[in-house]
Amino acid sequence: MMMNIRKITQLEYYKFRHYRPFLVILGLYVFCFILAGFSIKSLLDWFLDKQQDDNILKHFVESGIPLFDFVDIWQNLGWLATIFKWIPAFVIIISVTLEYSQKTIKQNIIDGLSKKEFLASKVALVGVISAGSALLLLFLGLFLGLLYSPVKGLPYIMEHIEFVAAYGLEVFVFLCMALFAAFWIQKSGVTIILFLLYTACIEPITTAILHYNYKWEVWYFPVEAINLIIRVPFQKYALEFVHDQIALRDVFISLGWAGIFIGLSYWLLKRRDL
Amino acid sequence: MNDIILQTEQLTKRFSKRILAVDGLDLQIPKGQVFGLLGPNGSGKTTTLGMILGVVSRTKGSYNWFGEGDDYKLRKRIGAILEQPNFYPFLSARQNLIVHSRIKDIRKPDIDGLLKMVGLFERSNDPFKTYSLGMKQRLAIASAMLADPEVLIFDEPTNGLDPQGIAEIRQLILNIRDMNKTIVMASHLLDEVQKVCSHFAVLRKGKKIYSGSVKEALESTNSVSVSADNTAMLIQTISSCPGVVSVERDGDVLKLQIDDTCSVAAINTYLVEHKVPVNYIQQKKSSLEEKFLEILKESDHSLKTLHNLPA
Numbered sequence: 001m002m003m004n005i006r007k008i009t010q011l012e013y014y015k016f017r018h019y020r021p022f023l024v025i026l027g028l029y030v031f032c033f034i035l036a037g038f039s040i041k042s043l044l045d046w047f048l049d050k051q052q053d054d055n056i057l058k059h060f061v062e063s064g065i066p067l068f069d070f071v072d073i074w075q076n077l078g079w080l081a082t083i084f085k086w087i088p089a090f091v092i093i094i095s096v097t098l099e100y101s102q103k104t105i106k107q108n109i110i111d112g113l114s115k116k117e118f119l120a121s122k123v124a125l126v127g128v129i130s131a132g133s134a135l136l137l138l139f140l141g142l143f144l145g146l147l148y149s150p151v152k153g154l155p156y157i158m159e160h161i162e163f164v165a166a167y168g169l170e171v172f173v174f175l176c177m178a179l180f181a182a183f184w185i186q187k188s189g190v191t192i193i194l195f196l197l198y199t200a201c202i203e204p205i206t207t208a209i210l211h212y213n214y215k216w217e218v219w220y221f222p223v224e225a226i227n228l229i230i231r232v233p234f235q236k237y238a239l240e241f242v243h244d245q246i247a248l249r250d251v252f253i254s255l256g257w258a259g260i261f262i263g264l265s266y267w268l269l270k271r272r273d274l
Numbered sequence: 275m276n277d278i279i280l281q282t283e284q285l286t287k288r289f290s291k292r293i294l295a296v297d298g299l300d301l302q303i304p305k306g307q308v309f310g311l312l313g314p315n316g317s318g319k320t321t322t323l324g325m326i327l328g329v330v331s332r333t334k335g336s337y338n339w340f341g342e343g344d345d346y347k348l349r350k351r352i353g354a355i356l357e358q359p360n361f362y363p364f365l366s367a368r369q370n371l372i373v374h375s376r377i378k379d380i381r382k383p384d385i386d387g388l389l390k391m392v393g394l395f396e397r398s399n400d401p402f403k404t405y406s407l408g409m410k411q412r413l414a415i416a417s418a419m420l421a422d423p424e425v426l427i428f429d430e431p432t433n434g435l436d437p438q439g440i441a442e443i444r445q446l447i448l449n450i451r452d453m454n455k456t457i458v459m460a461s462h463l464l465d466e467v468q469k470v471c472s473h474f475a476v477l478r479k480g481k482k483i484y485s486g487s488v489k490e491a492l493e494s495t496n497s498v499s500v501s502a503d504n505t506a507m508l509i510q511t512i513s514s515c516p517g518v519v520s521v522e523r524d525g526d527v528l529k530l531q532i533d534d535t536c537s538v539a540a541i542n543t544y545l546v547e548h549k550v551p552v553n554y555i556q557q558k559k560s561s562l563e564e565k566f567l568e569i570l571k572e573s574d575h576s577l578k579t580l581h582n583l584p585a
Contacts, residue, residue: 007376014373019364107360110327111377111417112350274329 008121009128011113012095016125022091026129029087030136037140040067040080041148068148070156074163075233075244077141078170081133082230085171086196088129089178093191096122096182106274115269119183123262126175134168163230166246170229173254173261174199177222180261183268199223222261225253277305279425279456280326284335287321287480295321297480298335303458303473305424308451310467310488311460312566313477319460320357322477323429327354340424350378353418354427359410363403367394367413370402371420378421388416392446408439415446425456432466444470468492468562476569483573491565498530498538500545501554508550515544527554 016022044067066072099105108118141164146152178195185191203223210216218224228250285299296318303309311319324330326337328346339348361370368385375383389395392412397405405413411431418426431447432440447470451457461467467474468488475485484491502508505526512528513521517536522529532541538557545552 007379011373011376014369014376015362015365018366018369019362102363103358103360104362106329106356108377109329109346110349110352110354110356111374112346112348112352112379113377114346271331273324273331 003117003120005120005124008117009124011121012125012128016095022094025087025091025094029084029091032087033081033084033136034140036080036084037077037144041144068144070145070149070151070153071159072233072244073141073145073149074137074160075230077137077144078163078167078230079233081137081167082170082227085133085174086199088133088171089175089195089199090192091129092122092126092175092178093182093195094188095125096179097186097188097191100186101188103274109274116266119262119266119269122179122265123176126172126179130168130172130175133171134164137167138164160244162246166229166251169251169254170226173222173226173229173258176258176261177226180265183265219250220253222257225250225257229254278338278341279303279305279307280337280339280458281341282322282326282335282337285322285325285332285337286334287318287325287330288333295480296325299477299480299482301475301482301485303425303456305456306454308457308470308472309459310471310474311458311477312462312464312467312474313460314462317477318480319462319477320429321480323354323356323427323458323460327352327356327427329356350421351424352427353421353423353425354429355414355418355431356427356429359414361402361410361413361417364401366401367398367405367416370413371417374417374420380421383420388419391419391449392416393442408435408442411435411439411443412446415443415450419450423455425458426450428457428459430461431459432461432463464562464566474562476566478570478573484569488562492562497558498532498541499527499554499556499558500530500541500552501527502545502550502552504550508545508552511545511548511550512541515541517541 067076099108105118109115138161142157145157149156177199181195181198182188182191185194203221207216207218207221207224211218219228229246231244233244280301280303282299282301285296285301286294287296288294299318299322311322313319321330325332326339328344328349337344340351342348362373365373367389371383371385371388375385385398386395389398392415394409394412394416397409402410402413415428415431418428428447432443435443444466447457447459451470457470459467459471471488473485473487474491476483500508500512505523505528508528509521509523512518512530515536517532517540519531519533522531530541538555542552542555
């Protein structure tokens with residue numbers, strides 16, 4: 001059975017292009033993203049300026065932190081942008097729970113949409129927002145890199161540009177998780193609170209305890225796996241311990257979680273009466 | 275050429291061990307019929323419609339649209355509203371209809387025409403959430419008509435409306451009926467079914483306890499009122515008229531119960547032949563309400579006799 005991709009994407013567009021809260025949140029996302037990008041440098045300068053008497057930091061100031069240097073910039077920005085992925089997650093949660101609260105999902109099905117198509121239209125929205133986020137990172141990186149980086153050749157720009165795609169993947173998997181939460185709980189307020197609690201509190205604390213106290217491997221937990229796609233880049237400036245590659249294991253685990261979240265959403269949708 | 279629009283076989287929905295919402299329902303709705311699904315609140319009307327529209331899963335049984343099965347794509351040929359009108363509150367009537375037409379794969383929907391038909395053209399660019407209930411219901415009818423569907427399904431279409439709103443919605447449904455569309459309408463308002471429908475089925479606790487045409491249901495309990503100047507003569511003559519089951523005197527008027535072989539015309543002819551001039555004769559149609567109560571009573575009775583049967 002072929003699904004009409006154009007139809008399901010258009011459908012989401014028609015539904016939400018006039019929904020102001022939706023547009024405002026997405027606008028805020030873009031705004032925060034860009035604002036953060038432009039303020040990192042001044043924040044850092046200010047911070048280092050205040051700590052002049054610290055010898056180690058002083059060393060860094062003199063050599064300059066290569067935050068925006070090409071090659072490094074993609075991983076640095078990608079990791080910093082991680083924090084913003086909650087904003088589009090709320091957009092996804094609102095878009096799904098609104099269909100339940102207004103019973104428009106029921107009317108959609110009555111009108112002749114299959115449950116599979118309905119889910120696909122939401123996954124399409126997730127895909128578009130993820131791709132948009134990656135593009136945003138790409139433009140921001142290019143702009144800041146060309147502004148501050150001491151090296152500017154195309155080969156330098158292209159090296160490690162896969163971190164842009166990795167960021168897109170990270171947002172995609174995270175939004176799939178939000179999608180599942182929304183299909184599961186169906187009420188916007190409760191979903192947002194529980195999603196926030198789980199992703200920012202419950203799982204990080206649980207995995208930390210399991211990892212440090214009981215020596216568990218925790219890379220297969222969903223939020224952990226999503227966060228591992230782009231590893232913390234800054235150790236390399238202080239320590240010799242470097243994670244400047246994307247590990248295929250993390251990519252596959254994340255993709256697996258995306259599949260599980262979409263599959264579970266479909267299962268819930270199929271099983272429940274509307 | 276298959277003229278059956280909808281057929282259900284042993285359609286059953288069990289919500290839990292104790293709640294059997296629909297119990298082995300068989301329905302057959304031919305093309306062109308205006309079918310009323312009648313029953314008190316909680317009798318399984320909405321659940322039945324939910325099942326045939328794919329939003330409520332079946333426990334057992336099957337349904338078949340247009341003789342082609344139960345695929346979701348067939349629903350694009352149906353215009354249906356269940357319970358409340360459900361639209362995107364922040365979109366205008368026009369934008370909502372665009373979403374609907376996208377789902378139904380309609381390339382060039384006649385949105386202006388439909389909005390004019392339901393009298394919403396002037397307000398078509400205001401958000402849905404600013405509409406009154408009557409306007410929402412009218413928009414729902416417009417959206418149901420969007421695909422120029424073969425069959426329309428209305429669930430309690432006048433529920434919660436004021437008298438003017440009820441009159442408007444009824445007129446719209448009558449107009450749609452006159453376009454030769456098949457209509458399935460669930461209602462607990464007998465008067466509504468009597469005014470609009472050609473056929474009906476009565477549901478009670480998820481079971482179909484009666485089905486037939488509205489006309490037959492009303493005629494089968496026909497009584498005729500007759501009066502003449504000479505009442506004594508009339509009584510004498512009429513008693514021997516074939517087809518008259520009983521005669522009852524009510525002042526100057528006689529109330530007759532007649533059977534299926536008899537008609538008002540036959541009585542009139544008979545009386546003229548026997549030289550009893552009549553000055554008043556009228557066939558009194560019973561209302562569906564009487565019939566409905568009678569059906570419910572019968573079903574109560576049959577249930578009781580069923581329970582009285584020795585094990």
